[in-house]
Amino acid sequence: MKTFVxxxxxxxxxxxxxxxxxxxLLRRGHVxxxxxxxxxxxxxxxxxxxxxxxxxxxxxxxxxxxxxxGASFTIARGVAKxxxxxxxxxxxxxxxxxxxxxxPPFIAASLLSVPGILHEQNAVMGRANRALSRFADILxxxxxxxxxxxxxxxxxxxTGNPVRDRVRAIAAKPYPPLSVTDPINLVVxxxxxxxxxxxxxxxxxxxxxxxxxxxxxRLVQQCRQExxxxxxxxxxxxxxxxxxxPFFTDLPERIAQSHLVIGRSGASTIxxxxxxxxxxxxxxxxxxxxxxxxxxxxxxxSGGAGWVMEQAALSPQSLATRLTDLFNDPTQLIEAAQAAQxxxxxxxxxxxxxxxxxxxxxxxxxxxxxx
Numbered sequence: 001m002k003t004f005v006x007x008x009x010x011x012x013x014x015x016x017x018x019x020x021x022x023x024x025l026l027r028r029g030h031v032x033x034x035x036x037x038x039x040x041x042x043x044x045x046x047x048x049x050x051x052x053x054x055x056x057x058x059x060x061x062x063x064x065x066x067x068x069x070g071a072s073f074t075i076a077r078g079v080a081k082x083x084x085x086x087x088x089x090x091x092x093x094x095x096x097x098x099x100x101x102x103x104p105p106f107i108a109a110s111l112l113s114v115p116g117i118l119h120e121q122n123a124v125m126g127r128a129n130r131a132l133s134r135f136a137d138i139l140x141x142x143x144x145x146x147x148x149x150x151x152x153x154x155x156x157x158x159t160g161n162p163v164r165d166r167v168r169a170i171a172a173k174p175y176p177p178l179s180v181t182d183p184i185n186l187v188v189x190x191x192x193x194x195x196x197x198x199x200x201x202x203x204x205x206x207x208x209x210x211x212x213x214x215x216x217x218r219l220v221q222q223c224r225q226e227x228x229x230x231x232x233x234x235x236x237x238x239x240x241x242x243x244x245x246p247f248f249t250d251l252p253e254r255i256a257q258s259h260l261v262i263g264r265s266g267a268s269t270i271x272x273x274x275x276x277x278x279x280x281x282x283x284x285x286x287x288x289x290x291x292x293x294x295x296x297x298x299x300x301x302s303g304g305a306g307w308v309m310e311q312a313a314l315s316p317q318s319l320a321t322r323l324t325d326l327f328n329d330p331t332q333l334i335e336a337a338q339a340a341q342x343x344x345x346x347x348x349x350x351x352x353x354x355x356x357x358x359x360x361x362x363x364x365x366x367x368x369x370x371x
Contacts, residue, residue: 006034014121022034053085055104095116143296159352170276175278183216198262262281267292
C-alpha cells in the first residue's frame with residue numbers, strides 16, 4: 001500500500017481527472033489525499049480522498065508589482081503549509097493536475113524530494129504546469145501533440161485524460177440509430193463559464209430549422225438559472241421538445257443517448273465525448289491566454305470527430321445551416337461518432353495509475369531518510 005497526494009486547482013477541469021485517478025488508486029488498495037483550494041466546495045464534495053487539504057495559493061501578476069508581491073507572499077505561505085502537511089503524510093509520490101493551487105504543494109514536495117508527476121489535460125500546456133515542470137519527474141500528456149511540452153526537458157508519457165467511472169461505464173454504449181425520420185437527440189451544455197453564450201445563440205438557431213427537422217428534435221440544454229425563463233419562451237414559440245436545467249447530474253448518460261452534442265471544448269468535455277464516442281459541434285471559450293479550448297477542439301475536428309465553430313463568427317443562421325446539413329445527412333454524424341471513439345482514451349486512468357505506482361518508492365526522499 002502506497003500513499004499518494006493529488007494536487008489540483010479547484011475547478012472541474014482539474015478535479016475530474018484527479019477524481020478518476022483517486023478512484024483507481026483506491027481500487028488498487030492505496031491511500032489518497034487531495035491538496036487544492038476553496039473552490040473544491042463547488043465540485044469536490046464526493047472526492048474520494050481520505051482527507052482534503054486547503055492550501056493558500058494565488059495567481060502571480062507580473063504586470064502589477066503590488067499584486068505580484070501579494071501573490072508571492074500567499075504562495076510562500078502555501079509552500080510552508082504544504083511542507084508541514086507533506087512531512088506528516090510522508091507520501092510515496094505526488095501527482096499534480098494543473099492550476100495555480102498546484103504550485104505551493106508541488107514545490108513543497110520537490111523540496112522534500114518526493115517524486116512527482118504533472119498531468120496536462122489540454123492540447124496546450126498550462127502556465128502553472130510549465131512553471132512547475134522543472135520540479136517534476138514525469139510529464140503525463142492527454143494529447144500526443146501538446147504545445148510547449150517538448151520545451152520542458154523532462155520525460156513525457158502519453159496517458160490520455162482520465163474520465164470518471166460513470167463515464168467509463170457507458171463507453172461501450174452504441175450510437176443511437178438515426179435515419180431521416182428518427183427522433184434527433186441533441187444535447188447542449190456550456191460548462192460553468194459557457195452556458196450564457198449558448199443560451200443566446202442556440203435557441204434562435206433551432207427556431208430557424210426547417211419544420212421537418214425541428215419536429216423531430218428532443219433537446220436537452222444546460223441553462224443558467226437567470227436565463228431559464230427567456231430560453232423557455234423562445235423554445236415554446238418554436239414548438240420544440242426541450243428539457244432545460246442549470247445542471248444535469250446525469251450528463252454523461254444523456255451524452256450517450258445523444259446523436260450530437262453542442263458545447264465548449266474544455267479538456268474534460270473532450271475526454272468524455274471521445275470515450276463515449278459522440279460527435280460534437282465545439283464552440284471554444286474565447287479569450288483564454290493560450291487558446292487551450294481552441295486547440296483541443298482542433299484535435300477533434302482534424303480527427304473527423306466534430307466541427308469547430310468560433311464564437312466570434314457564430315450566428316443563429318450559421319449554426320442553423322450547419323445543423324440542417326448534418327441532420328439531413330446523418331451518415332456524417334455516424335462517421336463522426338466512430339471517429340470520436342477512435343480518439344478516446346478509455347484506459348487513461350489505468351495508464352496514469354501505473355505511472356504513479358512505478359514512480360512511488362523509486363529513490364529515497366528526505367522524508368524517508370529522516371524517519
